[in-house]
Amino acid sequence: MDGRKGRAVTNTYAHAPGFVAGDRPKIVTSRFEYADSFTLERYMATGGYAGLRKSLHLPAAEVHEEVKKATVLGRGGAGFPAGTKWGLTPQQVWPRYLVVNGDESEPGTYKDRLLMERDPHQLIEGCLIACYAAGLSQCFLYIRGEMALAQERVAAALNEAYAAGFIGKNILGSNFSVDIVLHWGAGAYVVGEETALIESLEGNRGMPRLKPPFFPAANGLYGQPTIVNNVETLANLPWLAVNGADAYNAIGTKTSPGTRMVAVSGHVKRPGVYEIINGTTTFRDLLYGAEFCGGIRNDNELKAFVPGGGSAPWFTPDQLDLPFEASQVGPAGSMLGSGAIMVMDSTTDIPAAALTLTRFYAHESCGKCTPCREGGTWLERILTRVVEGKGTDADLQQMLEVGAMICPGDFPHASNEALGLAAVPFPYKMTTICFVGPSAFAPLHSALTLFRSEFESRVTKRITIPVTAVGAAS
Amino acid sequence: MSRLNDANVATAKEIIARYPRQKSALIPLLHLAQEQNGYITRESMVHLGELVGVTSAEVYGTASFYEMFRFEPVGKYLINMCGTMSCALMGAQELMHHAEHVLGVKPGGTTQDGMFTLAHAECQAACTEAPTLQVNYRYRFRVTPADFDTLIDDLRSGKLDNEIPPHGTVATVRQRIPADKGVGAVAPEDVVEGPAWMDGKAAL
Numbered sequence: 002m003d004g005r006k007g008r009a010v011t012n013t014y015a016h017a018p019g020f021v022a023g024d025r026p027k028i029v030t031s032r033f034e035y036a037d038s039f040t041l042e043r044y045m046a047t048g049g050y051a052g053l054r055k056s057l058h059l060p061a062a063e064v065h066e067e068v069k070k071a072t073v074l075g076r077g078g079a080g081f082p083a084g085t086k087w088g089l090t091p092q093q094v095w096p097r098y099l100v101v102n103g104d105e106s107e108p109g110t111y112k113d114r115l116l117m118e119r120d121p122h123q124l125i126e127g128c129l130i131a132c133y134a135a136g137l138s139q140c141f142l143y144i145r146g147e148m149a150l151a152q153e154r155v156a157a158a159l160n161e162a163y164a165a166g167f168i169g170k171n172i173l174g175s176n177f178s179v180d181i182v183l184h185w186g187a188g189a190y191v192v193g194e195e196t197a198l199i200e201s202l203e204g205n206r207g208m209p210r211l212k213p214p215f216f217p218a219a220n221g222l223y224g225q226p227t228i229v230n231n232v233e234t235l236a237n238l239p240w241l242a243v244n245g246a247d248a249y250n251a252i253g254t255k256t257s258p259g260t261r262m263v264a265v266s267g268h269v270k271r272p273g274v275y276e277i278i279n280g281t282t283t284f285r286d287l288l289y290g291a292e293f294c295g296g297i298r299n300d301n302e303l304k305a306f307v308p309g310g311g312s313a314p315w316f317t318p319d320q321l322d323l324p325f326e327a328s329q330v331g332p333a334g335s336m337l338g339s340g341a342i343m344v345m346d347s348t349t350d351i352p353a354a355a356l357t358l359t360r361f362y363a364h365e366s367c368g369k370c371t372p373c374r375e376g377g378t379w380l381e382r383i384l385t386r387v388v389e390g391k392g393t394d395a396d397l398q399q400m401l402e403v404g405a406m407i408c409p410g411d412f413p414h415a416s417n418e419a420l421g422l423a424a425v426p427f428p429y430k431m432t433t434i435c436f437v438g439p440s441a442f443a444p445l446h447s448a449l450t451l452f453r454s455e456f457e458s459r460v461t462k463r464i465t466i467p468v469t470a471v472g473a474a475s
Numbered sequence: 476m477s478r479l480n481d482a483n484v485a486t487a488k489e490i491i492a493r494y495p496r497q498k499s500a501l502i503p504l505l506h507l508a509q510e511q512n513g514y515i516t517r518e519s520m521v522h523l524g525e526l527v528g529v530t531s532a533e534v535y536g537t538a539s540f541y542e543m544f545r546f547e548p549v550g551k552y553l554i555n556m557c558g559t560m561s562c563a564l565m566g567a568q569e570l571m572h573h574a575e576h577v578l579g580v581k582p583g584g585t586t587q588d589g590m591f592t593l594a595h596a597e598c599q600a601a602c603t604e605a606p607t608l609q610v611n612y613r614y615r616f617r618v619t620p621a622d623f624d625t626l627i628d629d630l631r632s633g634k635l636d637n638e639i640p641p642h643g644t645v646a647t648v649r650q651r652i653p654a655d656k657g658v659g660a661v662a663p664e665d666v667v668e669g670p671a672w673m674d675g676k677a678a679l
Contacts, residue, residue: 018616019603057679061672096666108559111600136673139495139661146506146543147555147599149612152646159650169656175678176671180658182493183650187502188542190597204498204527206540223495223663266561266602273603311560311598341602343561357563361597367540 019264020115021273023292026252028260029236030276032120039154041161044122050167052242053129057175064134068238071246072258074279076112077102077193077231078310078339078436080327087135089218090226096138097226099131100217101235102198103144103151106190108311108361109341112262112274113232117144117151120236121158125181127235129168130242132179135228139180141202146186156183190365194435195229196221197367208367209435233262233340254280257326263287267344268301269294277325284308285321288344301346305451309338311358312440314427315447316415334415334424351455352388355448359384362441372407373438379403380445387456393463397449397456404442407432412442414450422450477516479523483507486649487526493652495662497527505538510643514545543645550585552630553642554578555596555609562598565605571595573620577627590631592642613639 020033032038032047041049056064069084090097101124105113116124128140142159144152159181162168170178184202186192192201196210199222214220221227237259241249250258257280264274265287271294277287287293288303297303305315314335316323323329330337345354363381368374383400386392404412408429416424431439449456479487487507491500501523508519515538517531524531538544556574558567575581578591585592601607604616608623615626629635640647672678 019601054679058677060675060677062675093669095669096661096663098661105600106598108598109561109602110598111602114600133672133678136670138666138670139658145600146502146541146645147609147612149645149647150614153648156646156648156650160648163651163653163656166656169652170658173679177678178658178671180493180652180661182652184499185503185506185646186541187505187538187544189540201502202499203496204501204529204537206537208540225663264603266605267564272605307560343564343602345564349564354560354564357558357560361559364597 019111019274020119021271021275021293023275025276025278025292026260027276028240028249028252029116029120029123029233029262031240032123033115038119039121039158041122041158041165044120048243049122050126050239052239053126053133053167054173056130056133056242057173057177061134061136064130064242067246068134068241071241071249072256073234073237073241073249074257074259074327075231076233076261076340078107078312078336080337083131083230083234086216086218086230087131087228089216090135090228091219094226095136097136097228098222099128099135099137099140100195100198100202100222100227100229101128101140101142101232102193102195102229103142103148103232104186104193104198105145105148105232105339106193107339107341108358109264109266109307109343110310110339111264112340114145114148114151115262115274116232116236117148118154121155122162123236123239124155124232125158125162125168127238128181129172129179130238131228131230131235133177137179137228139182141182141184141222143184143186143198143202146188152183152185159183189367190361191367191435191437194437197435198229199227206367208369211434253278254326256280256328261325261340263325263340263342265294265342265344267306267342268298268346268349269296269344270298271295280326281324283322283324284316284342287342288321294344297344297346299346301348304345304347304349305351305447306345307341307343307444309336310341311343311361312336312436312443313338314413314415314443315451317417317451319418320415331427332424334413334427336427351448351452352384352459355444356381356384356388358444359441362437366437366441370433370435370438372432373441376403376407376438377441380441384445387460390459392460394457394460395463396460397453400445400449404446407438407442412446414447417451420451477512477518478521479508479511479519479526483511484526487523489651491527493660495660498529498533501527501529501534501537502541505534505544506645509544510645513641513643514548548589549642550592551590551641552610552639553592553594555594555599555612556582557596557599557601557605557607557609559598561602562605562607567606570606570608570618570620570623574623577624591627611639611642612645
């Protein structure tokens, strides 16, 4: 696979590889063009902490109301509106905590890392606005363990912000006081699940908690009401606080306003992280648009793409014209997830590609739920032998049966005209506490459903030996 | 011998004080121990248990869950080769074969001179820059076999000593909360009413 051909050098900013600017509205990446975008000096020179100052001039409830009005959809994967999430905390139970989910590890995804590395003060300001609006007394900013540079940049920014009086006791001379504590992990995908994140923050093995309670907002860190928000979600708040909900809602569509960051990787001419307009931008725009990826490498045919991170069921060229709008992508059989598209061109070996994700989820299962722990490993083993040419036709059915034990019933998949398939809408039913189990099955199920012939061509038919009579019965 | 030294005990106490429950500091403290010794030793787990008030078995219980903690010495440089989908689509497998050949070890193995440990890694959140690798958690993007060879030469010759610390150190910048500015840990048992700014009035 020679991926280097046809890949233009597009990173104007040597310090932020991956990010591609463009002439579009920028809410969270507006400072990425500056080489010193991560410093307090640059932040202050570009309107920094103005959103916090403005918010502190309003009662907390009004700030909360404004965020609710703006429908800031959670950018971690589930897409739950931030303002509504904050409102789920039980009345008069104190203290409440904010846990920032910077444990970004969904395959294909990275935007939180860039936001932490390139504009840490924006994130800090977002955390402060959230704490003020929702009455949260302490903030824990959890960064993925492997992200050394993000940890360094955020630590340095926190130190600067403390010194300048933006964090800590009596912020800007007001009665608003909150600490932001930098916390860092040590490598575990499942910790991105919010209750596992809380377990990890309590110093335990990062295993998701049993549900109910469904939301940590009711019972989270140390048993207290806890808001868990994604980095990108919080990074939207400073802009929102300054410009207001109406300006925010004017970008994108009614149900998916604002912008969102999307990483497009794999077989495209110009892979990169783009801040796109939510709701209206289509997958075709992103993959083929001149201002985005500019087409498939070597002008090859597109075979399939993962629309929302490794956990999402796959799409084929049939779904290219869908917009970045959850209400359309869900019924079409997948999800927008964490804003990550992985593109496979016509040269892709589909079973081998599916195996990279199946292996990922088998490796990342925390082991708490049997269907995921055992099922994920089974899927990996069976698929490995199929990919290696050692499988039988019975293995294909076996994988579907193992998957059905993790996700009973029809598993979501995209429609396909050539195969005469109708879409099965997202989401799935599941026998596990968290999404890691279903995610282990999703890529394989899509691959098997949409590209079954590629699997069939590499398995051997199981030979059935006819039963011969040993002797006459009578 | 491999308990935390005095300077690290002071850092550990500073970290512990930020949390309402001491055990919350465990993962950062394990990193501190790994930074000091290059891996997590039994003695350091006993020491961390004493510092946060849990048994060493509980410390091990937590530590063993996480990928980054090593319980045996590894090379000075841990080379994590990403092999998840985007990297695989862009030639990660071929790069891994090349790395095995150059270093003469299989994934999981350490070179005889103790310089390099080669490892499989899962998604490193740099998917558009595939194939990627991390050396002691410092990225290298769009790595070609020739890039890999240069990297190994530079690491051996000490050319990258300033950029890449030996295995164990992740971030080289620490958060410091000034004593006069910090609010301190907010523990559930210490708080009965809502914070001051939730009084219905603007804070400023």
